Every structure is written in structure tokens, then in C-alpha cells.
Amino acid sequence: MAKKPKKKKRTIKQWKTKIDPIFHEYVRRKEVDNHTGLGKCVTCNKTFHFSELDSGHFMGRQHLSTRWDERNVHIQCRKDNRFLYGLQYEYSLFLGAELSDELLQLSRQPMKRMEHEYQELFDLYKAKLQELKDLQSF
Numbered sequence: 786m787a788k789k790p791k792k793k794k795r796t797i798k799q800w801k802t803k804i805d806p807i808f809h810e811y812v813r814r815k816e817v818d819n820h821t822g823l824g825k826c827v828t829c830n831k832t833f834h835f836s837e838l839d840s841g842h843f844m845g846r847q848h849l850s851t852r853w854d855e856r857n858v859h860i861q862c863r864k865d866n867r868f869l870y871g872l873q874y875e876y877s878l879f880l881g882a883e884l885s886d887e888l889l890q891l892s893r894q895p896m897k898r899m900e901h902e903y904q905e906l907f908d909l910y911k912a913k914l915q916e917l918k919d920l921q922s923f
Contacts, residue, residue, distance in 0.1 A: 804853065807911050812858045819921045828871070840861075853906055
């Protein structure tokens with residue numbers, strides 16, 4: 786009987802590349818109007834279309850423990866997110882002191898996920914994104 790070839794594990798970098806686009810689109814769609822696609826930047830409060838928004842992280846993406854935490858990621862205009870480095874102080878005002886502190890503490894925790902946990906994250910956000918796409922008319 787021939788052995789099945791062992792399935793090669795993905796690296797963390799490969800999982801990030803697979804999960805990030807789906808997660809970021811989900812966050813952007815989740816926080817805009819379902820009919821117009823318009824949403825307000827959490828740091829400057831200006832209105833933009835879904836296609837002109839980023840998924841801004843309060844605690845940077847380098848922190849795996851908060852990278853895919855929905856409480857840590859909200860819509861931001863590209864100017865604030867990319868060119869003004871996320872305006873972390875304004876972002877913290879949006880989140881409130883309690884949640885900001887909680888996310889800061891959580892971001893300092895080491896995070897090691899198993900292969901199946903990455904797969905579960907991917908499957909979860911793929912399904913959530915599809916639900917939103919089915920609901921939205923833009």
C-alpha cells in the first residue's frame with residue numbers, strides 16, 4: 786500500500802497572505818452602509834466610499850495576537866492610515882480608554898497558532914465576507 790504524501794504546512798507568512806485580504810475586505814464592508822458603500826473614517830470622521838478605505842489597525846499588524854481581532858481593526862481613510870501612521874491617539878479616542886488598554890496588553894502577548902487555527906480563521910472570514918457581499922448592493 787502506497788503512503789499518501791504528507792501535506793506540507795504553510796508558513797505564518799503564507800497564512801498572512803491568505804487571510805489578510807479576506808479579513809480586510811470583510812472589515813471594510815462591515816463598517817459601511819449596505820446600499821451606498823459609504824463609511825466614516827474612525828480618525829478624521831470624513832465619509833468615503835468602500836473602495837477608498839483601508840482597514841486600519843490600532844495595534845500594528847506585526848502583533849499576531851491582535852492582527853485579526855475585529856475590535857482592533859476599523860475603517861480608515863488612506864491618508865490617515867498610510868501617510869499619518871494611523872493617527873493612533875485619535876484611534877484610541879474612537880475606541881475608548883478601556884478597549885485601547887486591553888488591545889495594548891493583548892498585543893504584548895506572544896501568539897502561536899496551530900495550522901488548523903489559521904484554517905479556521907480563513908474559513909470564518911471567508912464565510913462572513915460572502916454573507917456581507919450577498920447583503921450589499923454595491
